[in-house]
Amino acid sequence: MTLRATIVGAGGLGGPIALSLGGAGIELTIVDPDIVDETNLHRQIQFTPADLGKPKAALLAGAVVARGGRARGYPMHWRADDADDLGGDAAIIVDGSDDPETKFAVADWAVATGRPYVIAAALRFGGNVMAGAPGAACYRCLFEEPVAAATCAAAGVLGPVVGAIGGVAAALALGLARGDRTHAGSLFVFDDLRASAEPRIVQFAPRPGCSSCARAANPPILIAKKETA
Ligand SMILES: [Zn+2]
Structure with a gap:
């Protein structure tokens, strides 16, 4: 059976x-509204100067296909x-966008449709990756609402950081797509990859009455709170 995944960003x-x-044989739907800009090339190493001004989603899909995917x-x-x-038949959805609203929308859709998901974010020298699956605490349990956040375009990100965070997101996605729930409901936090590549792995509790899950x-x-007499 062919596994399918949607990649946002x-x-x-x-x-x-x-x-x-x-490369792992998963069939991909890749969604991104942007075109390649010169300022992207240091960190978006799938693109070359010949790609400037062209749509990222089609170029990245082409790169996957060129490698046999x-x-x-x-x-x-x-x-x-x-x-x-x-991508309604996707086994998993993975967000690597630079937009908080999109991240919440992706997570909410995954929760509502009962499928696993991974939400990845990187900024400056670190980032975080959330792994979600049905029955586990969700992205909105943890972060509740989108907040105005600095973007890579405005605040910058060290080129290798996105490679490292993207690799972790892909590894978690492969596990979840194959039914491994070990890290469902966990956030991997990398504070500063120049100092340590060891994440803090925070498994968090579901929020009672969460508007999503x-x-x-x-x-x-x-887990019901113990009653005290
Ligand atoms: Zn929730």
């Missing part, structure tokens, strides 16, 4: 994620309304 994180999962690129913002058409078909089981 074809930049610094999406590049290593897509090439890794594509299967992928299609869509030059658009990922939105839950289109998600079923673009508490309504899911397979909500997390809340």
